[in-house]
Amino acid sequence: xxxxxRRSSKRAFGAFLxxxxxxxxxxxxxxxxxxxxxxxxELAKVTLPTYVIEPPDILLVDAMRVVPLPPYRIAPLDILxxxxxxxxxxxxxxxVTVDSDGTISLGADYGxxxxxxxxxxxxxxxxxxxxxxLKLKDFKVTVLLTASHGLQQIRGEHLxxxxxxxxxxxxxxxxxxxxxxxxxxxxxxxxxTQFLVKPEISVDILAFNSKVYYIITDGGGYGQQIIRAPITxxxxxxxxxxxxxxxxxxxxxxxxxxxxxxxxxxxxxxxILPVDWRAIVECGQTATNYQVLPGDRVYVKADGLxxxxxWLAKITNPMQRLFSTVIIGNAMVQDLHGGxxxxxxxxxxxx
Numbered sequence: 001x002x003x004x005x006r007r008s009s010k011r012a013f014g015a016f017l018x019x020x021x022x023x024x025x026x027x028x029x030x031x032x033x034x035x036x037x038x039x040x041x042e043l044a045k046v047t048l049p050t051y052v053i054e055p056p057d058i059l060l061v062d063a064m065r066v067v068p069l070p071p072y073r074i075a076p077l078d079i080l081x082x083x084x085x086x087x088x089x090x091x092x093x094x095x096v097t098v099d100s101d102g103t104i105s106l107g108a109d110y111g112x113x114x115x116x117x118x119x120x121x122x123x124x125x126x127x128x129x130x131x132x133x134l135k136l137k138d139f140k141v142t143v144l145l146t147a148s149h150g151l152q153q154i155r156g157e158h159l160x161x162x163x164x165x166x167x168x169x170x171x172x173x174x175x176x177x178x179x180x181x182x183x184x185x186x187x188x189x190x191x192x193t194q195f196l197v198k199p200e201i202s203v204d205i206l207a208f209n210s211k212v213y214y215i216i217t218d219g220g221g222y223g224q225q226i227i228r229a230p231i232t233x234x235x236x237x238x239x240x241x242x243x244x245x246x247x248x249x250x251x252x253x254x255x256x257x258x259x260x261x262x263x264x265x266x267x268x269x270x271x272i273l274p275v276d277w278r279a280i281v282e283c284g285q286t287a288t289n290y291q292v293l294p295g296d297r298v299y300v301k302a303d304g305l306x307x308x309x310x311w312l313a314k315i316t317n318p319m320q321r322l323f324s325t326v327i328i329g330n331a332m333v334q335d336l337h338g339g340x341x342x343x344x345x346x347x348x349x350x351x
Contacts, residue, residue, distance in 0.1 A: 039273065040291035041236070048233045048294070053176050053184055054210035055160045059203055061168075061188065063154035067145075067197040071119040076100045077149035080115075082127065083142040095146050110134065120145060154192075157206055171195050181205065208232070211294040215240050220250040220302035221310035235292040237275050241300070250302045253277045257290055258297040 040046040053059070074080070076098050084092040089109070096104045102116025106127070113130050115123045124143045131139055158166040164177030166188075174191045176184040185203040192199035211231040216224055229235075229243050237257065241247060247255075257273040279285040292298065 040293075042238075042286035042289040042291070045234065045236075045291045048211075048231075050180050051205065051208070051211075053160060053179050053181070053205070055162050055164060055177065056209045057160045057205055058207035058209065059158045059160065059166060059176070059184070060206040061154055061156070061158050061166070061201055061203055063192075063199065063201045065196075065198065065200040066148075066151060066153065067199075068148060068151055069195060069197055071121075072145060072148070074098060074115045074118050074120070074123060074145075075149060076102055076116060078145065079147040079149075080104065080123070081142075081144040081146045082106075084127070084131070084139050086139045087136065106130070154201060160210075168192075213240065213292050213294060213296040213298065215244055215298045215300070217244070217248050217251070217300045218302035218307075220306040221314065231292070231294050236289045237292065237298060238280055238289055240292055240298045247277075247300060250306045252301050252303040254301040256299055256301075257292070258299055259293065260295045260297075 077100070078098045079095050080098065081094070082092055082096050082104070083094075084106075090107055092106055092110065096106075098104055098115060103112045103114050105112050111130060111134075113123075113126050115126060118126065120143050124141050127141050127143065128139075131141075152170045154168060154171070158168075160166055160176060161173075165173040165175045167173045168188075168191075171192060171194075174184075174188050176187060179187060181203055185201060188201055188203065189199050192201070208230060212228050213231055213235070215227040215229060217227075218224055225248075227244055229240065237255065241255070247253060255275040255277050257275065259271040259273065261271040273290050274288065275290070276285065276288045279287070280289045
């Protein structure tokens, strides 16, 4: 009578452990899908709010007009637009590059002029002086800056640094964190007015790195795996699971979304969205295929029996190793004692 009672007690204890393991995890087994029809899902998605720039986003900045503040000093390899009207022959008109020695050539008929280090007005006066020395009259000179070799161009990718700024090289840095694209454009243009005349730039986001969600898979008693995935604004639960190539082998097909709750809201029940995984993949139902929002945690719980097996293994494996070590140690001691007895017995018979 004692043995059946012990067996039934062991079975009851094992059943109790299984129930305890299956009912853990934010009490998700008792939760039902929310009845709020406003929760975005596969066939009723919403557009995300206006994007706010944060580290480590990558911005694409392109300056469409870069004109230095006057007075600009001409440097070698600058490109000037020079036009001289009312010349008797061989008119001067077009872009001219300042040579490395600081001169420009006005053509075989008019010679060279040293312009490096001069302002545009001074360059105009030097050209006029050169032409007057050639006995020319009634001409009109125009000198404009087409491209500055020494003026840094603002173009390309700009990473938002951890301190919230983007670097613009010689023009310093601009704080853009927390701004929308139009606000960042205005802030950068305002900053560049210290160096340029009415700067005009375009700003776009090349890499949306700051808005992410997380896919967490339960390891069945051996930790959790967390995968960080970027938000594109159109993901659902099915997209999230496809990002990890499907449910892991230890999964119980019990999935939910844990949506970040404000700090003043205790517990996690108010922000849990249970997912009917079988209905989504086997029946094509969309009621619980929710749209994933920035900051969401898509949690995949491990199978309860696998968790129980792993839990028992963590308890029994050390004991098995310990018992194996004791048994091996006893066997070695017995072998040593047996060898000593055999050796002593053989010596006695020889005498």
